[in-house]
Amino acid sequence: MTKYNKEFFQNKIILAPMVRMNTLPFRLLALDYGADIVYSEEIIDHKLLKNMLDTIDYIDTSDGSLIFRTCSREKNKIIFQIGTSDAERAAQAASIIENDVAGIDVNMGCPKHFSVSGGMGAALLSNISKASNIIQQIRNKVNVPITCKIRILENDQETINFCKVMKENGVSAIAVHGRTVKERPYHRNRNSVIANIAKTVTVPIIANGGSNTIETYEDIIKFKADTNCSSVMLARSAQNNPSVFRKSGKLPLDEVIKSFLKYAIHFDNCFPNTKYCIQSMLKELQNTPKGKLFLESQNLEEICDLWNLGEIYHQKENEFKSKGLHFQCDILF
Ligand code: FNR
Structure with a gap:
């Protein structure tokens, strides 16, 4: 059927x-x-x-x-x-x-x-x-x-x-x-x-x-x-x-990236993909001081710090640790 x-x-x-x-x-x-x-x-x-x-x-x-x-x-x-x-x-x-x-x-x-x-x-x-x-x-x-x-x-x-x-x-x-x-x-x-x-x-x-x-x-x-x-x-x-x-209009990109990062943390999205998606949204804003710091980031924690999401990142990391799991490990087994 x-x-x-x-x-x-x-x-x-x-x-x-x-x-x-x-x-x-x-x-x-x-x-x-x-x-x-x-x-x-x-x-x-x-x-x-x-x-x-x-x-x-x-x-x-x-x-x-x-x-x-x-x-x-x-x-x-x-x-x-x-x-x-x-x-x-x-x-x-x-x-x-x-x-x-x-x-x-x-x-x-x-x-x-x-x-x-x-x-x-x-x-x-x-x-x-x-x-x-x-x-x-x-x-x-x-x-x-x-x-x-x-x-x-x-x-x-x-x-x-x-x-x-x-x-x-x-x-x-x-x-x-x-x-x-x-x-x-x-x-x-x-x-x-x-x-x-x-x-x-x-x-x-x-x-x-x-x-x-x-x-x-x-x-x-x-x-x-x-x-x-x-x-x-x-x-x-x-x-x-x-x-x-959004019918009610676009949101500022910083706010959108913050929401994206919350999902990336929640779903343990792999770092290279998270960085790629944010880079695609930032485009020429990669040349701003914040954009340059972003480009230098080596892991999700560093990106989260830039958007003031360090606390949420650490909460999730601890949640994983308490279950004996690795957070931000791209290879799953
Ligand atoms: C694409 N496009 C695309 N199309 C598809 O059928 N499968 C795919 O996996 C992809 N991947 C992809 C990646 C990126 C970064 C872009 C920009 C585009 C093409 C896309 O779905 C679409 O057909 C074209 O971009 C034209 O639509 P827009 O961009 O004018 O809305």
């Missing part, structure tokens, strides 16, 4: 998948600020197929590293994005994760050499039979909704055709980034092409690619109207300041 409800992808504001950025603390922060659905970063199917522990921490048992961490709070809101080039492997990976997530997305838009040369991401846009087979096999194996995230093709009719075929194969929604594989983030996003797809294809289309013009909540609503989509998905504007999802 399918858990999918038709409204799930309708009228939603969504955090787009972002490698390294979209770990649990950042996803929860986006939910706090009003995102309706959050995507995971892309996780390659191989990784999930390695001997897993039966928890909501998915661990690579060959080296003890954490592959994916989730929690009950986001269970009905997290879409897990898979990078794949093989239908059988993708279906197996999807079935491992399905009970802990609200849906599975297949990345069909990543233009990076690593993805495309391995037959994943945007390589699937030019191999419609493989893309179809991947969706069908996942569909046959899992009960949660399946989506795909694509870029537009050179030819509008081809993009519409691709979306129609994905719909026939059973996707519940399609996220469309309005740039072609060759185009870079500074190129104009083709909002009118997305609008045309939304008008023509009878599956919810999630508009993406609008961050160059999105600074505020009102800009999100404008992007939604310009693309004629019921849902929109943000990557870079959320990366800059995830409180952009």
Whole structure:
């Protein structure tokens, strides 16, 4: 029996998948600020197929590293994005994760050499039979909704055709980034092409690619109207300041980083990822005196001191110690 409800992808504001950025603390922060659905970063199917522990921490048992961490709070809101080039492997990976997530997305838009040369991401846009087979096999194996995230093709009719075929194969929604594989983030996003797809294809289309013009909540609503989509998905504007999802307006970045750090402490997020996410939010503010001290930090404790969170850090560290566990140890066993 399918858990999918038709409204799930309708009228939603969504955090787009972002490698390294979209770990649990950042996803929860986006939910706090009003995102309706959050995507995971892309996780390659191989990784999930390695001997897993039966928890909501998915661990690579060959080296003890954490592959994916989730929690009950986001269970009905997290879409897990898979990078794949093989239908059988993708279906197996999807079935491992399905009970802990609200849906599975297949990345069909990543233009990076690593993805495309391995037959994943945007390589699937030019191999419609493989893309179809991947969706069908996942569909046959899992009960949660399946989506795909694509870029537009050179030819509008081809993009519409691709979306129609994905719909026939059973996707519940399609996220469309309005740039072609060759185009870079500074190129104009083709909002009118997305609008045309939304008008023509009878599956919810999630508009993406609008961050160059999105600074505020009102800009999100404008992007939604310009693309004629019921849902929109943000990557870079959320990366800059995830409180952009707040209807009542953005919060100062210092406050946002403090909230992010509280989650990072609470969930024992690994230091390199915590530093990467804060660096991505700080951008040019890394050149300020505080930014420079931040760049020199070697561990979470030093970062917490900069945002006056030393006390919370030490409380958590003591909690771990009292249970005989190591806090801030990236390798889990
Ligand atoms: C991305 N993007 C991306 N897309 C995807 O399908 N899977 C992924 O893992 C990633 N990773 C990623 C990391 C970072 C840091 C950025 C900035 C982007 C692409 C992203 O989801 C989105 O399609 C584009 O950024 C365009 O949307 P915006 O930024 O204009 O909202």
